[in-house]
Amino acid sequence: MTALSLRSDGSGKLTTLVLFLPPALMLFTxxxxxxxGEAAWYSGFNWNGFGVPVNWxxxxxxxxxxGHKAFATAFKNNLLIIAVSLLVQLPLALALAIILADRFRGAVALRMVFFLPYILAEIATGLIFSFVYDGDYGLLAAIYRVFGAExxxxxxxxTTAFPAILLVVVWKYFGFHMMLFIAALQGMDRNMVEAARIDGATRWQVLRFIVIPTLYPTIRLSVFFAIVGSLQLFDLVMPLTRGGPxxxxxxxxxxxxxxxxTRMRVGFGSAVGVILFVVCVTFAFGYKRWIMRDE
Amino acid sequence: MGLFMRGFLAAAALALSTGLAAAQVTVKWLHIEANPAQVKIWEEVARDFESKNPGVKVDMQYLENEAYKAKAPTLLQSRDRPHIIYSWAGGVLKAQVEAGVLEDITAQVQNFKASLSPSAVESFTVGGKIYGLPHTVSQVGFMANKELLAKAGLDAAKILTWDDLLDATKKLKAAGITPIAVGGADKWPVHFYWTHLAGRMGGKAAFDAALRGQDGGFEADTFQKAGELFKQLIDLQPFQNGFLGFKSQQAIGHFGDGKAAMILAISSFYHTQKVFAADKVGISDDKLAWINFPVVPGGKGEPSDTLGGVNGWLITKGAPKEAVNFVMHFISPDVQKRLAAGNFLIPTVTGAESGLGSAFMRNIAQNIAKSKYHQNFWDQDLGPSVGRVVNDATAELAGGTMTPKQVAKAIQDAFKQGN
Structure with missing residues (x-):
């Protein structure tokens, strides 16, 4: 907005538009x-994905x-991931960030360690954890065996498959949110904290009234990523359970x-896709409009 | 933009034309064989074909079984599809034919097909046209570890009826032995129980009637009964701990490791139980027994009826004729005899079964030869959508989240809904 309005002549603005808008618009379209649009169209057909859809x-x-009971479960599971992301993952990431944002020996190394799971590919993570969880040969089985249990x-x-996936989700992504928080903390004005300390504020008061309020924009962003990521979760589920049992x-x-x-029901799948799209768009716009309106 | 595009196209065209100039026809062959010993022979067969046909290259590609099934619809519609693909025939084949992604090879194999078992060729014929060629058949039955059975005082040869199996399960459990291994996460190993029981209960007539929608289709008594009989077994908790989390290959390995007395197997597990065993040796021939699927009291199916696969190779639309030549080479008597001698498969070339190396595999070949009704795997026969519901529902029955009645209803509902 500002860059454009600084220009005194309207023709410059137009040139910019003509030059830069079409490629972006075309790619987007x-x-x-x-x-x-295609998915919405397909969702009206009974179609196996071969040839052209005809059976409207x-x-x-x-x-x-x-009407599908598995869809209800899937929807509920998505909500569960969001809940766990917000109530477990983000507080954990925040706490670690506050500890590790300070400079001390080993802080950088620890940050790296916590960030590592995020770098791993999702499929690889899923496979690793399917071995960890293996009741006969896995790490978990070995730990149980130490205590003489099966x-x-x-x-x-x-009952336990989905909680096990949730654990992997938290393990994999908390490092990412921690890094966001650390970056924000490092950009924070240290003078404010110092001033508060001189005025006699306790550690808790500094945290409560200075550190966390300065982090609000980052927290809002983090929540946004957590929710959108939760809605899209797929590649951890496949190697772990494929949705079963x-x-x-x-x-x-x-x-x-x-x-x-996999069942060649493209119309059905498209309908799910459209529903997912509507959920995501509603959320994204709503969040932008109501929560992130200041940024 | 236009300039970019033109430049890009020109580059692409150049890359394409140089590729063509250098070659040669490349036949792209997609298989799902996980046994390295067998793949090694297949590779030799491919190299042999290349040496006899200068200018032809055979490119082998591998996908894991479940991954292949999931990927096939997308793969087949891409421009880069393989020329030769693995198939279980049945409803999936029909869907692919209707979609027009397969090549009609009737004319090219006209003379060749005489050397093959006619019923196996029939499986790859849709509407009078041949779209592929079968290279093997298989049977579903229990593979048993004689040593473990003996520990519970059991004899594989005496497990003939469903009640015998229930009884054996109880005795094995009492002896502290896991009676049966099953790959519940893949679901299809579980559907064998329900579908074979349905076959034993009602025979071919019941299956055909269900397809015509008679007596409530798959909700007919026969199918409810099959579920109830299966439930009798499930209630004894016959499977290994955590069976719903086991993929088929893990379960086969479990059996190969001697950790379970039996496994409801496809005859080709004869080899894979060695491959997936921790020691790569598995259960030796002298300890391995085959138990035909038990008969049920009052069942209308013939005891000689078999459930099993007919597997072969399909030629995809637009594939070079060399692809068909290669498949014919692959199913030639020489190659089939060689694979039979290694006990890798039950051959489809007439007469090649005499070359089977082990008594175990000869027995299977005889069972299939005697069978007047060889039913293809249901999850393949009923097509991708309904077939998967059979797998889902029967796995839920095994997991205790569905009743026999609900299973029958779920399958019938899916059948009515069609694809």
């Missing part, structure tokens, strides 16, 4: 708008999706893949 069934696919097969029970550990995306793509 080609890779975002068109696929979304209206909104039936949406009825099938909402390890449970966490991924084989519909008894469809207890699906997320919306793994539900889409399992019931749409």
């Amino acid at each position: 080609l890779f975002v708008v068109l696929p979304i 069934i209206g909104l039936d696919n949406y009825r099938f999706v909402f 390890a449970p097969h966490l991924l084989a029970s519909s 008894a469809d207890s550990s699906h997320t919306m995306v793994s539900f889409l893949y399992n019931f749409g793509v």
